[in-house]
Amino acid sequence: MEEQYFLFLLEVSGIQNFIFSSNNLRVNIGASSLIRAITDEWVNYLLIEKNTNFANHNLNSIELTVKGIETDNLDVEIIYIGGGNALMLFRYEAHIEEFTKALTRKALIEAPGINVAMAHLPFAFDIDNFKDKYSELRKTININKAEQAPPPLIMGLGVSARCSFSGKPAAMVWKDPGGNPQLISREVAAKLAQFSQGKHYLNQLTEGIQKAKNYEFISNFDDFGDKGISSYIAIVHADGNRMGERIKALGESLSFPKDNRKYIQLLRNFSKSSKEAAQKALSQTLTTFLDCIQTENGQQIIRRRQGVKPEYYQSLPKVHIHDHKLPFRPIVFGGDDVTFICDGRLGLAMAKEYLVNYNRQYLEEGLGQPQPAIGRAGIAITPSHYPFSRGYELAEELAGSAKSIGDNGMTQSLDWHFGTNGIIEPLKTIRSRSYKVDGKDIIMRPVSLSDASAYNFSTFEYIVKEFQVGDDWAKRRNKFKALIAKLRKGPDEVSAFLANARLPGLPCAIRLKSKDVEISNKGWAGSECYYFDALEAIDFYIPLED
Incomplete structure (x- = not known):
């Protein structure tokens, strides 16, 4: 038998x-x-x-x-x-x-x-x-x-004290790192008890990265940003594309039940390589991030420095490293998806760097040569004290949006939103109300990392750079707010504004040269607006330059 x-x-x-x-x-x-x-x-x-x-x-x-x-x-x-x-x-x-x-x-x-x-x-x-x-x-x-029935909500009696973090009945008192007593629930106590193990997992990830030994990772939202200048965080959620389809494709050439054991090994190898791909990409992203830290006037900072004239330094966004605490913290990194937070001004560059590193990894699928991992990312930039769960939900939704332009999951892509006003709604609602002109989108995102796209992330980076440090526009930053308003009103308004203010043409990347005249004079080409994304990011984009 x-x-x-x-x-x-x-x-x-x-x-x-x-x-x-x-x-x-x-x-x-x-x-x-x-x-x-x-x-x-x-x-x-x-x-x-x-x-x-x-x-x-x-x-x-x-x-x-x-x-x-x-x-x-x-x-x-x-x-x-x-x-x-x-x-x-x-x-x-x-x-x-x-x-x-x-x-x-x-x-x-x-x-x-x-x-x-x-x-x-x-x-x-x-x-x-x-x-x-x-x-x-x-x-x-x-x-x-x-x-599964949802767990019963036992909110306590009228005399019950509430947990400072969850609102559930408090079960004990916890002293925070500042020595302040906080009432906490059993659930929160269990999570806090695992904090040191979380540091251990992170140390495993950074093992072998020599520069990481000189820093610690931020563990308090208050430590993000520069007081009085910027206090925003970027919540980045990245995931692999077509993972479900790749799993379904495993073992298509096998004969069952004879090859059951071979299929088990295929499944095991794919799971192993998927997990390793995400962790290696995250580790390499951290290495790049550490290489970007520079010392200026005795302070450790990260800012754009390639091709920057001294007169433009003051206007550029920069992130300070305070007390050797890195403004970057991986939160989920034990499987094939990753969630990390960082200073809001580094979110786009860090997400792009992660995807580039992820694409350098290979997944074992048992179909001949291992195939490169392909991913997508969603980046929600929010005030550091905005409800974290809502920010994460938006980042996850943005990652789903990024997949929509990913050539059926075959292209790396990312999408983002600046929730600088602290109001975050479902993505569809935000885009419909705030990012359309006469039914046309004023943004180009989600954006592909592929060179096959006329407007890709490199195009976005080029336009941001020209606005930040290019001679034609870096000295005219006082015109950006008005230009954004004109872009919202359409191409004719942009053209009249540039002419009346005697402004130069808008910067045009090489890959857009076929539309050069129309784009540089009107900001629009047909139904596409090429400049709103860059102008919106002007104070929120710092490239990773080693």
């Missing part, structure tokens, strides 16, 4: 709300660390505690074991793990029941407020198609997640 196993899938759900619901950065960092610990640490711990014989193909380990449950008499085989997800094969269904109870109990005690969805299906190596079973299991767990 064919031996039957059980394919088991675990997914942490409601991750975004769990991580980003607080405006205390330590709480956010601890929450992200707690999500990562559930799969990266708790799974191993509980399997050991239950005295099971298992092979852990942990993606963090240097040497991966090659044992299989069907050949090596294992109780459990971990196929992939990390980023709040785990796929495993169990020999006995009773072990799944024990494991599920233990994990649920641990989550209730050590991670209150988190939801963990689990599902399993029977599987036989010589009969079943693993790829089909895996697809079926994903559908099952999605149904389970949809049917």
Whole structure:
């Protein structure tokens, strides 16, 4: 009789709300660390505690074991793990029941407020198609997640004190780094308890980056920006394109059930390479960022310096590094997507740098040569004390918008929004109300990084640079506000404004030369406005120059 196993899938759900619901950065960092610990640490711990014989193909380990449950008499085989997800094969269904109870109990005690969805299906190596079973299991767990009852809101009694960060009933007092007592809930206490582990995860990411040893990462929103000058943060959410399609394509040439084991290895390799691609890209982005720091008049700063005349220095945006604290902090980086925050004036350049580095990585798909990773990013620039959860939602929405011009996911792209007035609404509402003239968009974003596009991110960078330091326009910054207003009214208004004020033509990148006369005199070519994006970013764009 064919031996039957059980394919088991675990997914942490409601991750975004769990991580980003607080405006205390330590709480956010601890929450992200707690999500990562559930799969990266708790799974191993509980399997050991239950005295099971298992092979852990942990993606963090240097040497991966090659044992299989069907050949090596294992109780459990971990196929992939990390980023709040785990796929495993169990020999006995009773072990799944024990494991599920233990994990649920641990989550209730050590991670209150988190939801963990689990599902399993029977599987036989010589009969079943693993790829089909895996697809079926994903559908099952999605149904389970949809049917999960939301956790009951126990708001306490009329005499209950409220948590300073979540509004839920307070359970204890926590002293913040400044020594100020804060009332906190059990959920917030659990997140704060993981803050030091979050620092450990970050240290693993920066290991080998020598310059990083001279700095620490910001862990307080108040430390972002320069007081009285700029206090905005950029929330950057980046994700891989076509990841679902790439997973579906795995093993298309395999024959099932004969090649079930080969498919498992393909799935494992793809998961491993996806995670490594995101982490390597983030690490390389940090290296570039550190190389951009310069010392000026005894202060460490980041600003544009290539091709800048001394008379334009004062008007350029610049970021100060205070007390060796980097204005950059990765929050989610344990899986194949990444979320980080940085000074608002660095958000666009940092997002672009991450995507460029991500595209240099390769994903193992088992289809011949590994293929380059392709990503997208959304950047929400908001006041540093704006509700973090809303800012993150916008960044995620912007990343989805960026995908829309990505040539069916084959091109790197990004989209952004400056929420400088502190009012953030759904992206569609914002764009419809504030960025249209007679039904035409006054912005070019989302923007591709591909050279195949007439207006790409390099075009945007060129126009920003000409406005910031080009001789024709850098000395006319007092005209920018009026020019923005005229762009909103259409090409004829722009043309009349330039003529009446005796201003030079607008800067035109080489790739736009075919439309040179119309663009430089009117700011528009047909239904496309080429200058609003750059002018809106004039005080919020600092390139990364080493």
